[in-house]
Amino acid sequence: MTTRLDLARTRAAAGDRSQLARLVLVLLALVLALAALFGLAWGASDASMWNLVHDWTVRGESALSARDRIIIYEIRLPRVVLGMLVGAALAVSGAVMQGLFRNPLADPGIVGVSAGAGLGAISVIVLGGTALAPVIALFGIYALPMAAFLGGLASTLILYRVATRAGRTSVATMLLAGIALGAMAGAFSGLMVYVADDRQLRDLTFWGLGSLAGATWTKVLSAGPIIALALLAAPFIARGLNALALGEASAGHLGVPVQRLKSIAIVAVAAATGAAVAVSGGIGFVGIVVPHLLRLLIGPDHRYLLPASALLGAALLVMADSVSRTIVAPAELPIGIVTAAVGAPFFLWILLRRRGILDL
Amino acid sequence: MITASNVDVFIGRKQILHGIDFEAAPREFTAIVGPNGSGKSTFLKALAGEIVHHGEIFLNGQPLHSLKPWQAASRRAVMAQQTTLSFPFTVREIVRLGLTGGFSGARPGEIEQLPERALEAVDLKGFAGRYYQELSGGEQQRVQLARVLCQVWAPVMDGVPRFLFLDEPVSSLDIKHQIAIMQVSRDYARRGGGVIAVLHDLNLMAMFADKVAVFHKGRIVAAGAPRDVLNDQLVERVFDCRLRVGAVPAPGTPFVLPQSAL
Numbered sequence: 322m323t324t325r326l327d328l329a330r331t332r333a334a335a336g337d338r339s340q341l342a343r344l345v346l347v348l349l350a351l352v353l354a355l356a357a358l359f360g361l362a363w364g365a366s367d368a369s370m371w372n373l374v375h376d377w378t379v380r381g382e383s384a385l386s387a388r389d390r391i392i393i394y395e396i397r398l399p400r401v402v403l404g405m406l407v408g409a410a411l412a413v414s415g416a417v418m419q420g421l422f423r424n425p426l427a428d429p430g431i432v433g434v435s436a437g438a439g440l441g442a443i444s445v446i447v448l449g450g451t452a453l454a455p456v457i458a459l460f461g462i463y464a465l466p467m468a469a470f471l472g473g474l475a476s477t478l479i480l481y482r483v484a485t486r487a488g489r490t491s492v493a494t495m496l497l498a499g500i501a502l503g504a505m506a507g508a509f510s511g512l513m514v515y516v517a518d519d520r521q522l523r524d525l526t527f528w529g530l531g532s533l534a535g536a537t538w539t540k541v542l543s544a545g546p547i548i549a550l551a552l553l554a555a556p557f558i559a560r561g562l563n564a565l566a567l568g569e570a571s572a573g574h575l576g577v578p579v580q581r582l583k584s585i586a587i588v589a590v591a592a593a594t595g596a597a598v599a600v601s602g603g604i605g606f607v608g609i610v611v612p613h614l615l616r617l618l619i620g621p622d623h624r625y626l627l628p629a630s631a632l633l634g635a636a637l638l639v640m641a642d643s644v645s646r647t648i649v650a651p652a653e654l655p656i657g658i659v660t661a662a663v664g665a666p667f668f669l670w671i672l673l674r675r676r677g678i679l680d681l
Numbered sequence: 682m683i684t685a686s687n688v689d690v691f692i693g694r695k696q697i698l699h700g701i702d703f704e705a706a707p708r709e710f711t712a713i714v715g716p717n718g719s720g721k722s723t724f725l726k727a728l729a730g731e732i733v734h735h736g737e738i739f740l741n742g743q744p745l746h747s748l749k750p751w752q753a754a755s756r757r758a759v760m761a762q763q764t765t766l767s768f769p770f771t772v773r774e775i776v777r778l779g780l781t782g783g784f785s786g787a788r789p790g791e792i793e794q795l796p797e798r799a800l801e802a803v804d805l806k807g808f809a810g811r812y813y814q815e816l817s818g819g820e821q822q823r824v825q826l827a828r829v830l831c832q833v834w835a836p837v838m839d840g841v842p843r844f845l846f847l848d849e850p851v852s853s854l855d856i857k858h859q860i861a862i863m864q865v866s867r868d869y870a871r872r873g874g875g876v877i878a879v880l881h882d883l884n885l886m887a888m889f890a891d892k893v894a895v896f897h898k899g900r901i902v903a904a905g906a907p908r909d910v911l912n913d914q915l916v917e918r919v920f921d922c923r924l925r926v927g928a929v930p931a932p933g934t935p936f937v938l939p940q941s942a943l
Contacts, residue, residue, distance in 0.1 A: 336773030576754025576782030621768035
């Protein structure tokens with residue numbers, strides 16, 4: 322391991338960070354496995370990690386009680402899986418969007434894509450029994466993530482049209498357009514809240530704070546396939562996103578089919594963000610913090626940045642969720658509060674460090 | 682062979698190029714000169730397939746519009762006038778982007794070494810580990826050239842000559858590197874490829890170009906070998922500046938020409 326690390330270091334010093342990135346990927350996979358195990362074993366109830374590992378490894382009599390089994394396999398496991406899916410979706414969406422807009426500040430949460438997805442989701446929650454009942458009948462458990470996907474797609478397309486001229490994205494325009502889009506989606510969401518009944522209001526409030534509470538296998542099944550598809554698209558656009566760092570024209574000259582690349586990227590971001598928002602509400606800042614940290618560590622090569630973002634995003638969200646559901650046990654804190662409390666100062670720190678960024 | 686016939690380009694309502702007929706052969710360095718705003722860069726962008734144009738452009742006999750991006754990328758590499766970067770890539774990572782499409786034409790065993798060799802060719806040996814954004818303007822320009830060289834490393838692939846499209850490749854360089862980069866480009870042509878370069882320095886053009894096309898107000902007003910094209914009347918008409926070609930300054934006045942390089 323040490324010699325490998327040394328080799329990776331020497332290569333990185335010569336400008337080739339691919340070895341280093343591969344090592345980091347392996348490490349992140351381990352971290353994710355640990356975080357998941359931890360998330361399964363830790364909680365308000367005392368089904369402990371050793372009993373769990375014991376139950377897996379030793380045949381015969383189980384150390385777990387029937388109650389512990391239900392807690393672990395029906396409550397904690399879907400929650401951990403959902404946390405991994407959502408964390409990976411948010412982090413990869415952020416990284417892809419930053420590559421697409423050629424800007425480290427582009428994040429679905431900041432530029433209004435999550436708000437658009439949220440509007441789609443809220444519409445289904447509030448109007449699901451009335452105006453949108455046929456849609457629910459048709460799509461079943463997928464209605465909510467589909468609606469969020471469409472909302473996110475609409476916002477991303479509008480944002481791209483407004484902020485990008487002749488292959489160049491203006492950062493200031495992008496951020497301002499994001500504010501306008503967020504406000505617009507917020508206004509319509511407000512309207513929905515206005516017509517919602519008491520039970521829907523309660524649902525909406527908790528959903529809006531951002532939480533993995535109430536994770537069920539049904540939720541995992543409704544969002545999982547969409548997020549998995551979006552994540553599977555990532556490796557196919559990684560090289561293209563690297564070339565895009567030189568600008569759209571130069572990427573085209575390198576042989577990248579730029580229009581197709583942009584379409585795939587936009588749909589993938591909208592799908593992943595939409596599905597994540599649909600099942601977990603507004604969990605902010607994962608999409609900006611995770612890719613930024615990883616760029617510092619392994620550089621901006623999307624072939625490694627995208628999978629690394631997925632792993633770290635998943636691990637961080639599972640860990641944050643473990644904290645949020647135990648820190649005030651037996652009650653729990655919405656995870657959105659935890660990520661925002663850590664992420665917002667981090668975002669300010671990036672702004673401080675890169676002051677000239679709006680002139681880019 | 683690159684040929685353009687009767688190419689018009691409009692940007693908005695304004696017509697930038699008027700009926701351009703142009704040819705660039707392999708084994709030749711073809712320069713494009715002309716005053717600011719005469720349409721040189723626009724024409725290069727049209728050749729690169731970057732902007733909409735009327736008329737016909739052929740890359741080795743195939744119409745440009747029928748080529749997919751990756752097909753065009755295997756036949757020519759393009760160096761833009763300016764490239765801004767959005768993320769902290771190292772120099773090696775940037776140069777490696779030239780290998781994106783896999784058209785370098787180098788042997789499989791050589792490909793990993795190409796970035797280093799390309800950097801050496803542009804006199805940036807040892808810069809691979811630096812961050813692109815920390816380099817000077819002239820160094821960045823040479824990194825981009827190294828990237829472009831990587832893309833079409835072999836001047837001829839499968840018997841087909843390949844081209845370098847360079848938009849002001851030496852504009853930010855000191856005189857040593859101007860000469861070095863011009864030599865690298867001319868060498869590419871000598872080895873069977875073709876080079877089309879927009880240049881501002883008439884002396885460098887005269888020294889390195891086999892052919893030159895002179896742009897003026899969106900038209901080509903003269904084309905041919907530099908010694909046939911460059912004369913007092915043309916320079917005065919095109920550049921709106923009374924200059925004499927080949928005149929030596931008064932004795933005692935210092936002047937340095939690239940032609941004097943030993």
